[in-house]
Amino acid sequence: MALPVAQPAEVLRAWQKDDLYEKQLADYIARLLPSHHAAKSVPISSILYKSFTTLKDLQTLGEEYSGIVQVNDSYYKLPSFSSRLLSIFLSAFGENFTRKLLRNAEKSIEKNGSLRPEAQNVFLVLLKALTSMIPQIISIHRALCYMNGGPIEIGKSMTGIDYVHVRPAAAAYYAHLRLLGVVTLIHSFMSCGQSFYQAKKYMDQMREIPNEVDSSKSCVACLEEMTQPCVLPCGHIFCMQCCYGALETCALCRSQFMKNNVVPLMNYYPGEFK
Structure with missing residues (x-):
């Protein structure tokens, strides 16, 4: 008999606990690093924390607290080692890696002499708008998890990892969490719309004064x-x-x-x- 799928509230509670422990570990690591490398403490702490738990087929402290266990999309087996390793990499470096890809795309477009200046400006502004929307994309994914369940981290969703509840009685679905998801979703879409509006406004400025911007x-x-x-x-x-x-x-x-x-x-x- 399959275990019940973990409720959104339990997944959120586990994620909040793990996030707290990772931040505390990052603070300790930052004290050991030179000041100009302090920002690297965040991905290092994430990798260390998950390597000693998730990568070894163990529950994290947050998952143990909430009584949930990671499974693959069959809900019968633990995730494969490659899925867990990839999810850890995406969790630690996914956002920065995406930003670097977008920056490299901007540089490629700037150096592309075959594009017309108007088309080049359109692509550049759209890439900048997409870069500014990365936090909103993360928020949209989180809002959908509040409403429909599933892991909070995009890396786990991309690698097919989900959660089941291992305690005798699964937690009830909290109505206020669904409401939080709806509010978060509306706010994220409004922020994305604002980014597109700013991009369009910037494109209009470049179109009107192409040599002065x-x-x-x-x-x-x-x-x-x-x-x-x-x-x-x-x-x-x-x-x-x-x-x-x-x-x-x-x-x-x-x-x-x-x-x-x-x-x-x-x-x-x-x-x-x-």
Whole structure:
């Protein structure tokens, strides 16, 4: 007899516990690394934590707390070693790897002399919009998990990993979690729409003034002309509205930062030192 599929609330509870333990481990690792390599503590902690649990066919601390176990799409067997290894890689490096692919695609388009300038601008802006929507794509996946169940991490979904409940009685489906999923989904789609709107607005500006628009003077987070530039601890520069607003990690290198570490640049104008 097959075990019951894990309820979304149990999967979420396990993910929250594991995320807490990984962040604590990342803090310890960051203290051992030089300051300019501190950002690497996050993927290192994720790999170490999952290598000693998931990769060895053991429950993580969060999964043990919630009483759930990883299974493959048959719901009868544990995931294969290759599936678990790939899910760990995607969890640790998937987002950064995707961003690098998009940046490489931007560079390829910039160097492609066979494309017309108008088409080149369209592709570049769409790629920038897609890059800015990566957090929203993650949120959409998470919202669907709140509503329909399944693993919170995209890497597990891509490798066919799911969860079953191993305790005698499965937890009830919480109505408020479904509501949270709906609200998260609406907010994510609105954010994606805003990114496309900003991309279209930027394309219209380039179409109207094709020789005067300088992308080096635009904030890569909101795709608008940079006003009141601020620098993050990692060295990347964004407009003040983004730094003190929606951004929680650097849009370029994904380094986490605190709002009180943002430094306004009073006499700096983007592009003036080119």
